Amino acid sequence: MDEGIITGSCHCGAVRFEVSRPDFAVSCNCSICRRLAALWVYAPPLEIRLFAPEGTTRAYSWGVGEIAFHSCSTCGVCTHYIGLAGDRVAVNLRLADRPEVVEQLRVRHFDGANSWAFLD
Numbered sequence: 001m002d003e004g005i006i007t008g009s010c011h012c013g014a015v016r017f018e019v020s021r022p023d024f025a026v027s028c029n030c031s032i033c034r035r036l037a038a039l040w041v042y043a044p045p046l047e048i049r050l051f052a053p054e055g056t057t058r059a060y061s062w063g064v065g066e067i068a069f070h071s072c073s074t075c076g077v078c079t080h081y082i083g084l085a086g087d088r089v090a091v092n093l094r095l096a097d098r099p100e101v102v103e104q105l106r107v108r109h110f111d112g113a114n115s116w117a118f119l120d
């Protein structure tokens, strides 16, 4: 298996992704990310291949609606978010097929609740 690629899926397997192994993953403390307990990796800079056929996810936006958080319609797992300006996609590394690979990644804590800056 290619150690440079991280693959993942929701619990039922309807939504899948592939992403290059990142230098770090991002844990955000904003009101939704902390509830989702998500661990994000972004494109750009990385390239993410997302397999989420039409109808497999439900989107949730809040506040000013700049981002849509997608969860699997079947199993409910939050798989990814999409910037509605088309500028950003992120996938949830908690869904990795091999969690031991993700556990080795550096985690950067992003203060999405207040300063919108990394805390390290």
Ligand SMILES: [Zn+2]
Pocket (backbone or CB within 6 Å): 010, 011, 012, 013, 014, 015, 072, 073, 074, 075, 076, 077
């Ligand atoms: Zn699912």
